[in-house]
Amino acid sequence: AQKVTQAQTEISVVEKEDVTLDCVYETRDTTYYLFWYKQPPSGELVFLIRRNSFDEQNEISGRYSWNFQKSTSSFNFTITASQVVDSAVYFCALSSGTYKYIFGTGTRLKVLA
Amino acid sequence: SQTIHQWPATLVQPVGSPLSLECTVEGTSNPNLYWYRQAAGRGLQLLFYSVGIGQISSEVPQNLSASRPQDRQFILSSKKLLLSDSGFYLCAWRPTGFLPGELFFGEGSRLTVL
Numbered sequence: 001a002q003k004v005t006q007a008q009t010e011i012s013v014v015e016k017e018d019v020t021l022d023c024v025y026e027t028r029d030t031t032y033y034l035f036w037y038k039q040p041p042s043g044e045l046v047f048l049i050r051r052n053s054f055d056e057q058n059e060i061s062g063r064y065s066w067n068f069q070k071s072t073s074s075f076n077f078t079i080t081a082s083q084v085v086d087s088a089v090y091f092c093a094l095s096s097g098t099y100k101y102i103f104g105t106g107t108r109l110k111v112l113a
Numbered sequence: 114s115q116t117i118h119q120w121p122a123t124l125v126q127p128v129g130s131p132l133s134l135e136c137t138v139e140g141t142s143n144p145n146l147y148w149y150r151q152a153a154g155r156g157l158q159l160l161f162y163s164v165g166i167g168q169i170s171s172e173v174p175q176n177l178s179a180s181r182p183q184d185r186q187f188i189l190s191s192k193k194l195l196l197s198d199s200g201f202y203l204c205a206w207r208p209t210g211f212l213p214g215e216l217f218f219g220e221g222s223r224l225t226v227l
Contacts, residue, residue, distance in 0.1 A: 033213045043201060045218040091157060095213035099145055099164060105156030
């Protein structure tokens with residue numbers, strides 16, 4: 001069975017601190033895709049990144065970076081120099097080429113001014 | 114460009130009453146459609162998905178049902194709501210195809226059952 005675990009329920013940081021959100025996944029498939037979404041207080045989910053299982057290169061987009069490690073089945077998300085606008089719930093998700101997308105329980109990030 | 118809309122945005126219903134949430138996608142054809150529920154502390158739970166008109170796959174046995182009467186319309190229903198049906202319901206779509214691309218989400222519908 002497929003599973004996504006986000007063990008951090010809530011994280012609070014002070015503005016300008018770096019923060020890493022953890023994501024651990026389980027799947028028996030060799031081809032799969034991993035995603036991160038942001039859910040601001042408005043409620044609508046915003047896509048951040050998609051990664052396939054054959055591409056383990058880390059990715060950086062501005063203050064955001066993602067570390068994909070197949071050896072530990074992890075796909076962690078780091079925000080550098082956090083800002084108040086980063087406050088949101090962040091979801092990690094997994095899909096193995098079927099129609100299903102399995103989401104984790106989310107991590108609520110609070111960035112304090 | 115493609116857009117997704119769902120309504121109503123907010124709903125307060127008594128226990129035992131019926132439910133109908135509607136989702137419509139514009140600007141694309143034959144999308145894959147999804148209903149998710151977000152309950153407090155439980156993340157996003159996949160309820161139903163559809164790959165075509167009249168084709169519904171149910172993920173969790175529950176008090177809800179889904180229908181797809183038209184290509185870009187996805188409806189979530191219940192004949193009798195339970196307290197446990199309260200939550201934030203999200204409709205999503207993705208282009209048809211094999212590779213799992215980005216899911217595009219609607220604005221959500223917040224349901225409170227009293």
